[in-house]
Amino acid sequence: MKILIVGGGMGGTILANNLARRLHEELHTGKARITMLSASERHMYQPGLLYVALGHMMPDELYRDQRRLLEPEIEFHVDPAEEFSLDQHQVRTKSGKTYPYDVLVIATGSRIFLEGTPGLSEAAECFYTEQSAVHMFKRLQEFQGGRVVISVGVPHKCPMAPLEITFMLHDYFKDRGILEKTQIHYTYPIGRTHSLENVAKWATPEFERLGITYETLFNVKEVDARGKVIRSEEGTETPYDLLISIPAHKGMEVIEKNGLGKGGWIPTDRYHLNMEGRDNVFVLGDTTNLPISKAGSTAHFEADTLAGNLAAMVKIGSPVRDYDGKVFCFIEAGKDRATYAMFDYQHPPSPKPPTKSMHWFKTAYNRLYWASARGLL
């Protein structure tokens, strides 16, 4: 069975390595073959960008060589996909090569879409790329106090990021001795401070305790960079001195160009993870249109499920289990405290009070991630 994985991010990499370990024998006998196509020779640990923005990690700590992360049996090409011919079971790449497959997995991820909001790219700091995270750190260093507004676009990657950056900024300003000259104002698109009700029940009194103001039902419409005002779709506006954006995201252009899904999100079966209407095409991570968190953890648990199923398809001819919607997200609640939210399609999370030990667990996971990427954890 020829398995072609398009995308070398968290989902694609965990899947490829997990699958290679399960199919060790079959890969050596030629019964199975795994090929990965990626746009980059480097693999980035994207959750680390939050720490780069606050000076807690350096950019070079976030990268590993993709080839060296992969099991040696996996065929790897830095050659992004350009044309998906699903009826012919083949993918054509930028270099002009054609890759046939029996099973295709699409895990191309998502991208920030600053240009969808007028004024946002010139006015706001964000931390979703290496360049922007470093820029944000330098801007924070220069900041001497004023009104800091957090804005949140929809949809966005990492649903905990709005809360995490808010709590971490609070402690950052406190450590620099400028908290008394700083007002942090948090905005959020729906009618509470977080989409997860139990997380909002914890975060709202935390905001009140820390003196962080908040405004809900605030969807960013436009930013007046000259007047330093951000306006909402709901008709309200708020001034800022420093604007921190969790920007809206889109799927990758190649997905839209090939007509695989509007906005770059591919219609996906929530349990089997196959592309709707296609039995031999599967979708992982941010690329799906599933109504669950766009987060590395989601891609990780989906990849675990899919690896088990694809291995079973090779070995016994059918998949063995459904994806249950499992997600686990750490939530940094400041510079040295954290909690977490774990949930699935049936069970909402019930976050516990933040602890230092959970923060250190998260800090450790920032290193342990490389074991996850290798399909070991």
Next chain:
Amino acid sequence: MVNEKIKVIDATGSFCPGPLMELIAQLKEAEIGEVLELLSSDKGSAQDVPVWINKVGHEMLGSEESGGVWHIRVRKLK
């Protein structure tokens, strides 16, 4: 009666980002005049969604509960 094509958003079992956030995201991709039907197993959505729809200025077409799933229909107006 015009036979409208309705885009269904199945947000049942969605705790995060949740039904309203899903609707907001899908409305961005929809055409003006298009009707979207949000399916939600969260009873809070039956209250939250109309509040937001009215505040932003889209058209609330109806909300019905069937077998523990709320069917909320909205027309994009801008």
